[in-house]
Amino acid sequence: MEYKNGLDFIKKLDEYGDVKANWIVKVEEETNPNYGSFPWKREIKEHIRNGVINLDKPPGPTSHEVVAWIKRMLGLNKAGHGGTLEPHV
């Protein structure tokens, strides 16, 4: 996925999140390319460390087990889900 610039990326985020609000501009401003990084251009390890997976949870394992697998598959220290699919546990 490529974007023209940061604002174009944010516009696409708004579409993804179904945000229909308009923008109020306070000042015209540029960003210095020497600092930070565009979210879609992060070095791959950084991309993973700052990533989220929209996962289709399979039947069988619990949400917790699935997260543990993903952690191991990617060799991460931390991973977490956005709300369990087993509300009774």
Added chain:
Amino acid sequence: MGWGDPKVTGVLPVALENATKVIGNIVHSGKEYVCVMQLHSEVSEDKLRKVLNEFVGKIYQKPPLRSSVKRTIRVKTIYYIELLEYTGKYALLRIGCEAGTYMRKLCHDVGEVLGVGAHMRELRRTRTGPFKEDETLVTMQQLSEAIYEWRSSGSEKLLRKTILPMEYIVSHMSKIIIRDSAVDSIAHGADLAVPGIVMLHDNIRRGDKVALMTLKGELVALGKALMSSKEIGEVSKGIAVKTIRVVMPPGVYPKKWKTRSKQ
């Protein structure tokens, strides 16, 4: 896992490392499920539709016996229930609801009101917050293939499609874009003052949760608005947002904020 519902499938956003700081934000967001409800005796479709409509709006639910929360009656909002298919024995439902609504309980209660009894047979989550069943949804197999391809051939392409930038987690929130010169102070936990703002969504009310982002589109922090969009638009100073969760580590952007008093 004993009494859990591991058979449940569907949208489960998984945050990696640094992204775990904000994934909790999704837990309390709106949900959509598709579920199969089995009726213990046949009722007419008209009657079923009528009863389902009675459950749209505010409902009262007592958490099930074996649950992880305190068992006091809670008010939950059902936004919509669509009857997708009905065979007389099985009803396929699409339900939009508030976080923490028990679908199993809902099916049981619908059965009670119908007078014939009912229970939930299958459940699939189709939305949580901004995450839906769309082209970004991936299976464990797809993830595993993408990791394999990256590890074996060094090709990142598939992995970059499979893992989304964490900014997607806040995609449904109101956003405020801040100047480069304000980023590091926020990364240190400071609140956001009006002069640090480049642009903002026009729908923010006082007290709303907002995402603070750079002009490059990076998520810096989550905050609570102390002013509405209108107020921020009108004033030129004052604290606009109280920072509540910092995501970006300090030092990514240059420190410009301490020197101000030395002018």
